[in-house]
Amino acid sequence: MIKKILIVDDSPIARKILKKCIPQDRGYEFHEAGNGxxxxxxxxxxxxxxxxxxxTMPVMDGIQALEEIKKCDDDAVVIVATADVQxxxxxxxxxxxxxxxxxxxxTKETVEDALLKARxxxxxxxx
Amino acid sequence: MSFSQIFDxxxxxxxxxxxxxxxxxxxxxxxxxxxxxxxxxxxxxxxxHFRNLDTPRFNRNCKSVFKLGNFCFFxxxxxxxxxxxxxxxxxxxxxxxxQQSCTMGPLRNGSGAITDIFIAVQDVTEVVxxxxxxxxxxxxxxxxxxxxxxxxxxxxxxxxERAKRYKRPISVLxxxxxxxxxxxxxxxxQCGDLVLKTISSVVQSCIRKTDFFARYGGEEFCCIxxxxxxxxxxxxxxxxxxxxxxxxxxxxxxPIKVTVSLGVAGATEIIDSPDRLLKKxxxxxxxxxxxxxxxxxxxxxxxxxx
Amino acid sequence: xxxxxxNQITEEEKDILQEVMNISFGKASAxxxxxxxxxxVLSVPDVTLLKAEKLPDYIRDDIKDYNxxxxxxxxxxxxxxxxxxxxxxxxxxxxxxxxxxEGDDSFEQSDTMAxxxxxxxxxxxxxxxxxxxxxxxELLSEVVTYSPPRVIFEDSPKKxxxxxxxxxxxxxxxxxxxxxFEGQDINGFLFLVTSQESFGWLKVxxxxxxxxxx
Numbered sequence: 142m143i144k145k146i147l148i149v150d151d152s153p154i155a156r157k158i159l160k161k162c163i164p165q166d167r168g169y170e171f172h173e174a175g176n177g178x179x180x181x182x183x184x185x186x187x188x189x190x191x192x193x194x195x196x197t198m199p200v201m202d203g204i205q206a207l208e209e210i211k212k213c214d215d216d217a218v219v220i221v222a223t224a225d226v227q228x229x230x231x232x233x234x235x236x237x238x239x240x241x242x243x244x245x246x247x248t249k250e251t252v253e254d255a256l257l258k259a260r261x262x263x264x265x266x267x268x
Numbered sequence: 269m270s271f272s273q274i275f276d277x278x279x280x281x282x283x284x285x286x287x288x289x290x291x292x293x294x295x296x297x298x299x300x301x302x303x304x305x306x307x308x309x310x311x312x313x314x315x316x317h318f319r320n321l322d323t324p325r326f327n328r329n330c331k332s333v334f335k336l337g338n339f340c341f342f343x344x345x346x347x348x349x350x351x352x353x354x355x356x357x358x359x360x361x362x363x364x365x366x367q368q369s370c371t372m373g374p375l376r377n378g379s380g381a382i383t384d385i386f387i388a389v390q391d392v393t394e395v396v397x398x399x400x401x402x403x404x405x406x407x408x409x410x411x412x413x414x415x416x417x418x419x420x421x422x423x424x425x426x427x428x429e430r431a432k433r434y435k436r437p438i439s440v441l442x443x444x445x446x447x448x449x450x451x452x453x454x455x456x457x458q459c460g461d462l463v464l465k466t467i468s469s470v471v472q473s474c475i476r477k478t479d480f481f482a483r484y485g486g487e488e489f490c491c492i493x494x495x496x497x498x499x500x501x502x503x504x505x506x507x508x509x510x511x512x513x514x515x516x517x518x519x520x521x522x523p524i525k526v527t528v529s530l531g532v533a534g535a536t537e538i539i540d541s542p543d544r545l546l547k548k549x550x551x552x553x554x555x556x557x558x559x560x561x562x563x564x565x566x567x568x569x570x571x572x573x574x
Numbered sequence: 575x576x577x578x579x580x581n582q583i584t585e586e587e588k589d590i591l592q593e594v595m596n597i598s599f600g601k602a603s604a605x606x607x608x609x610x611x612x613x614x615v616l617s618v619p620d621v622t623l624l625k626a627e628k629l630p631d632y633i634r635d636d637i638k639d640y641n642x643x644x645x646x647x648x649x650x651x652x653x654x655x656x657x658x659x660x661x662x663x664x665x666x667x668x669x670x671x672x673x674x675x676e677g678d679d680s681f682e683q684s685d686t687m688a689x690x691x692x693x694x695x696x697x698x699x700x701x702x703x704x705x706x707x708x709x710x711x712e713l714l715s716e717v718v719t720y721s722p723p724r725v726i727f728e729d730s731p732k733k734x735x736x737x738x739x740x741x742x743x744x745x746x747x748x749x750x751x752x753x754x755f756e757g758q759d760i761n762g763f764l765f766l767v768t769s770q771e772s773f774g775w776l777k778v779x780x781x782x783x784x785x786x787x788x
Contacts (some may be wrong), residue, residue: 154586154593154784161787197596197618224600227607245597246713248786324675325697332609336602337712338704341722343696345689376717 143260147172147189149180149206150222151198155245159193159222162252177201181209184217191259193243196223196230204234211238216266218259222247281351281389284375287334289313292384301353301366301391318351326350333374333385342370344392355393362400367393409483411461412468420482420490424542427480427494431535439501439534441491442549443471443508446527446561448487459519463526470511474504490546498534498566505530505564513562527562529553534567583623583747583773590780595619595749598709606705610698612673613756616706616764620750626740626769632748636763637661646699648723650707653775654716656768658703660723662760667691667728669760670698692725699723702753706766710749714779744770 146169150156156173163169172187174180177194178201184192192210196203203221210217221234224245231242240262243255275282276296284293291314294306304317315322329340342350349368356366369392375384407419415423424440431438445451445467452460464487471481471489480492493501509530517524531553539545548567556565583591599616606614624632637643642664649657671694700723711718740746746769754761768776 152589152593152596154589155596158593158784158787224597226600226604227613228604229613245600328609328674328701329697332701332704335605335609336701336705337708337717338700339720339722340700341696343693343722345693371722373719380717 143167143169143190143256143263145170145172145187145189145191147174147180147183147187147192149174149177149183149192149198149203150195151175152195155195155222159247159252162247162249163256164253177203177206177209180206181213184210185213188214190218190263191256192217192219193222194219194239196221196225196234204237207234207237207239218262218266220255220259280391281353281387283314283387283389284384285314285330285387286384289315289330293386298351298389302351303354320352321350329372330385333372334382337374337376337382339374340372342368342372344369344396350387351389353389362397363393366391367396412464412483414468414472414489415480415482417482417484417490420480420484420492421542423480424492424546427492428535428540428542428545431494432540436495437497437534438545439493439496439498439532440545440549441493441501441505441508442484442531442546442553443467443489443491443505443528444530444553444557445487446529446557448526451524451526455519455522455524459517459522459524462519463517463524466515466517467512467526467528470515471508474508474511490549496534498532498568501532501534502564502566505532509562509564529556529561530564531556532564532566582745583777587777587780588621588623590784591747591749591776592619592621594710594713594780594783595621598713599706599751602705602709605709606702609701609705610674612758614702615754615756617752622748622750624746624748625742626744626746627742629740629746629748629767630736633659633661633763633765636750640664643727644695644725645727646695646703646723647726648700648703649721650703650718651720652711652716652718653772654707654711654714654718654768654779655772656766658707658767659765660699660703660762661765662695662762666760666762667695669758670694673755673758673760674698692728695728696723696725702764703766706751706764710766714776714783716775716779740767740769745773746770747773747776 146163148156148159148171150159160171172183172189174183176198180192180194181201194203194207203223207219207221210219215238219239220241220243221239222243222245223230226244234242241255241258243251279297281298281301282293282295283291283298286292290311291309294309299305309317332338333340344367349365350370351368353366355363369390371388372385374382375386377383407415409416427438445463448460451463467489471491475481475491478494482490484490493504509528513527517526531549531551533539533545533548533552535545539548552565552567556563559565596618599619603614603616622632640663644662644664644666646660647657668691671691674694703723704720707718746767749766751764752761753764
């Protein structure tokens with residue numbers, strides 16, 4: 142079950158778009174962060190079920206934040222949402238333990254698909 | 269009425285290629301200038317008839333149009349042409365093939381996806397010819413066909429910079445006709461001109477393609493010799509001197525014989541600017557004049573020696 | 575959503591444009607890598623709104639570390655209309671030629687080499703500009719056409735770009751990115767400038783982009 146979702150992106154518009162792509166009727170609890178460091182702190186305090194992570198951000202970028210989150214909790218479900226769709230980047234974040242890469246611009250369909258994957262992964266972990 | 273008939277009447281080539289590089293359209297202009305009919309080339313790979321196009325650059329540009337939807341421009345300056353097409357007979361002497369300026373861009377289907385690319389081919393042979401003539405007028409001396417002084421000076425700057433950068437030798441050679449005033453006074457200016465032309469052609473026949481030969485002043489000429497040490501430049505200067513001294517110019521049925529004096533200098537750590545190098549070659553030339561003419565003098569670092 | 579008059583861009587619109595640029599340039603860099611076989615890195619684009627007359631100073635300030643530069647400019651047309659400047663530090667042409675492996679024996683002569691360098695600058699410039707402008711237009715459901723790119727300065731000491739590109743009193747949006755080719759010592763600035771003329775369309779297009787998520 143997904144209850145809490147953390148969205149880490151420096152662009153308020155990007156956070157807004159992502160939120161709008163997530164069905165509002167499921168009672169998710171949302172938390173937002175504007176950079177990697179803030180995201181890491183929110184991850185620790187809020188312990189979200191799923192984290193959406195942008196890559197290029199000020200203060201601490203998404204790659205580093207992903208690494209730190211994985212250090213805290215190896216089972217953390219992190220979905221990287223990025224416009225950087227170079228094959229190299231995808232490999233890098235997958236190796237760091239991201240669940241998947243969600244290409245920007247996101248749509249309701251791609252986000253729904255990502256949430257489904259996240260749910261399956263969470264069930265596997267908890268079993 | 270179909271507006272597409274314009275494509276067959278327009279004075280430019282139009283080609284459409286799909287993602288597999290197969291020709292989808294070949295207008296009448298292309299048929300006429302290539303000698304390849306639309307039937308022959310349609311649905312075949314463009315490379316089948318034009319193997320010259322199968323280059324990284326061409327493929328890269330096609331890819332960028334398909335992927336990015338941008339336009340690509342193949343200028344005549346670098347590419348000369350994309351399609352080796354016959355040129356109109358009046359330009360045959362100057363160009364192997366029609367000089368072209370080509371544009372490439374995307375064609376989209378109803379939903380905006382790029383399915384094909386077009387290439388528009390413009391014949392710019394005539395423009396290029398005028399451009400070359402203009403360039404020649406600007407850089408060359410009308411009488412002798414040698415470069416003019418301004419061109420020589422800009423070229424020397426470039427060549428010296430290159431020599432410095434790659435630590436290569438470079439020399440210049442100054443040439444002056446002995447007693448040229450006497451030739452003009454005795455035989456008239458027409459004969460003087462003929463002498464200038466003759467000397468010019470002797471020098472041209474002695475130098476390499478990479479050397480630059482220019483008319484520097486009235487009866488003074490100059491040569492830039494890249495990749496050449498002064499020792500080798502002297503050998504060349506001697507060859508020129510001998511060649512000219514053997515030459516008999518016939519003007520108004522009068523045989524005219526002239527000699528030339530030459531000064532040679534090479535760039536060094538001290539002689540490191542175009543001005544200095546020219547000055548040293550000129551000093552050597554002056555010395556050649558002073559010591560009896562019809563000879564070569566080389567400027568050697570500290571002292572001038574014959 | 576708030577909508578200001580046509581010659582003003584609101585903060586929110588600027589934020590949307592920033593995100594549109596992020597997404598577009600991400601796609602552009604992936605596609606560029608595919609086209610020119612080199613990993614192209616585009617920095618997070620910076621969106622600035624300023625008076626058109628301030629443009630030359632703004633650009634000059636950014637390139638203050640370059641001693642001599644080559645500038646390529648290219649106009650693009652459509653509802654999304656403007657001009658792109660690509661600024662390379664000097665001697666980049668030679669590096670690009672080497673990177674693309676174009677320098678074969680037939681180009682040994684110095685004259686031809688200079689032409690090749692210049693043309694390679696133009697070609698790479700055309701592709702870079704086409705990718706960036708094209709992806710922005712695509713995301714905003716527009717199609718643009720281009721004029722051939724021009725080299726306005728080549729390896730020359732810094733000069734300012736002309737002040738007269740746009741009406742001095744009008745506003746311009748300037749979108750900047752720093753590009754580099756990974757593993758190669760080649761980088762430079764790309765400035766995408768669009769004037770007040772396009773603001774009307776841009777505002778509508780940005781809101782339409784957001785409406786997809788309503």
